[in-house]
Amino acid sequence: MKMRLSLFCGFLLLAVPTAAQKVDGLWDATVTVNNTPIPFRMEFSGGGRSLKAWFFNGDEKIVSTSGKAAGGSIVARFDQYNSRLEAVLKNSALEGRYLRDGKVYPFRAIRFKAPPAPTGTVPVIAGSWVIPTGSKTGEKAWRLVVRQSGARDFGAGL
Secondary structure, X not given: OHHHHHHHHHHHHHHXXXXXXXXXXXXXEEXXXXXXXXXXXXXXXXXXXXXXXEEEEOOXXXXXXXXXXXXXXXXXXXXXXXXXXXXXXXXXXXXXXXXXXXXEEEEEEEEOOOOOOOOOOOOOOOXXXXXXXXXXXXXXXXXXXXXXXXXXXXXXXX
């Protein structure tokens, strides 16, 4: 009897972490395009059929139009981009794919960890920067706009 009870309790302990894992919070994510990982931040809240996901475009929050979470899997739709994110939570990371306009891109995310505070002077990089290019498409330069708040910076390449 003790053996059966021990086995049953052990089984329950193994099953509980999977059911209790949540994706709420901020994540450091990448989508791989042409073998190049593109980093960005994502955030999730809620669960079940009320899962919400969003990523950031500078200060703008791009919120999912629908989402669901069940059994360690998530699906978040971004109808405004004709796209969806499908991922599974395993080993504390989200792994899956981002689908947009019929194309599939590998997706991976780990929970955000705030970097340590800088110990020295933080260089000021805020402003509008021109980056010369020699692209085959005829572009002569890209413009990079950077906004900065202390050690945090936010940028957009145009």
